Amino acid sequence: MKEFRLLSRVYEHNAALDARVIIPPGDDMGMIRIGGTDVLAAVDQIVAGRHFTLDSTPLSLIGRKAITRNLSDIAAMAARPVAALVAVVLPREWREPQALELFEAMRATAAKYDCPLIGGDISMADAPLTCSVTVLARPGPRGAIRRKGAKVGDAVYISGRLGGSVDADGGGRHLTFEPRVDLALALAERFDVNAMIDISDGLGCDAGHIAEMSGVQIEIDAASLPCSPGCDWRRAMSDGEDYELCFTLAADADLPAEMEGVMLTRVGVVQERMPDQPLIVVHDGGQVIDASSLGWEHGEGHPT
Numbered sequence: 001m002k003e004f005r006l007l008s009r010v011y012e013h014n015a016a017l018d019a020r021v022i023i024p025p026g027d028d029m030g031m032i033r034i035g036g037t038d039v040l041a042a043v044d045q046i047v048a049g050r051h052f053t054l055d056s057t058p059l060s061l062i063g064r065k066a067i068t069r070n071l072s073d074i075a076a077m078a079a080r081p082v083a084a085l086v087a088v089v090l091p092r093e094w095r096e097p098q099a100l101e102l103f104e105a106m107r108a109t110a111a112k113y114d115c116p117l118i119g120g121d122i123s124m125a126d127a128p129l130t131c132s133v134t135v136l137a138r139p140g141p142r143g144a145i146r147r148k149g150a151k152v153g154d155a156v157y158i159s160g161r162l163g164g165s166v167d168a169d170g171g172g173r174h175l176t177f178e179p180r181v182d183l184a185l186a187l188a189e190r191f192d193v194n195a196m197i198d199i200s201d202g203l204g205c206d207a208g209h210i211a212e213m214s215g216v217q218i219e220i221d222a223a224s225l226p227c228s229p230g231c232d233w234r235r236a237m238s239d240g241e242d243y244e245l246c247f248t249l250a251a252d253a254d255l256p257a258e259m260e261g262v263m264l265t266r267v268g269v270v271q272e273r274m275p276d277q278p279l280i281v282v283h284d285g286g287q288v289i290d291a292s293s294l295g296w297e298h299g300e301g302h303p304t
């Protein structure tokens with residue numbers, strides 16, 4: 001089953017949503033207007049055997065990741081965390097100390113990022129450990145930044161480094177990354193960011209969402225990609241689980257090389273996309289490669 005094909009069928013109903021829905025399905029978070037106040041919301045889940053290896057991962061890191069990957073979606077909108085809710089399915093053989101360790105990790109992580117846990121639900125089943133987290137947020141200083149909005153001529157930037165976040169044993173940076181909430185707010189405060197997404201499925205895939213929603217093509221310069229040690233540009237484009245930010249803004253914006261202690265790298269440009277042209281192309285030496293399919297599509301297998 002192709003997740004994106006499935007989702008495009010879901011998005012067909014967006015046009016019928018009423019005026020309270022400010023950002024419909026298809027972005028990192030949805031947004032509704034309640035009594036004149038805009039509230040962002042998103043839900044995301046991690047499942048043992050898909051997003052982490054239960055046997056080799058400390059429960060504290062599983063609980064942490066369940067929260068931080070949702071905070072990464074808040075960062076993608078340049079929003080401020082408000083609160084979180086958690087629904088878990090615990091394997092039937094679990095005992096109270098394990099459950100408490102998991103809950104404490106989720107509570108403490110949420111509290112650390114000013115996103116207090118305010119409720120949830122627990123089920124026990126003959127099923128893999130599953131943590132489903134809903135987060136609420138409010139727009140940052142300049143409003144929510146969406147995937148659409150990239151303009152022809154914009155520069156494309158990446159925070160941090162990409163690739164190799166999942167080790168062969170299932171450990172690695174995908175368990176310990178810092179969600180870029182403060183960076184995103186600082187960026188939105190100082191610069192006119194036109195479009196933004198967090199990189200969960202690989203840059204090829206996620207920059208492709210910006211290109212698709214904005215009706216443009218993104219051209220990436222392979223040599224400029226900030227690759228993690230041991231990774232080439234293909235892995236930087238396709239590994240996923242980086243939880244860094246990809247964003248576009250006017251090419252003459254005077255962006256520093258680092259903000260909030262995080263490296264910022266210009267990796268490409270936004271250009272016009274003609275019908276039937278790929279969403280993402282990579283320039284590697286003299287070659288131009290269609291990179292739209294580099295990245296992980298849910299349901300098609302994953303390193304963890």
Ligand SMILES: [Mg+2]
Nearest residue numbers: 028073076198
């Ligand atoms: Mg996201």
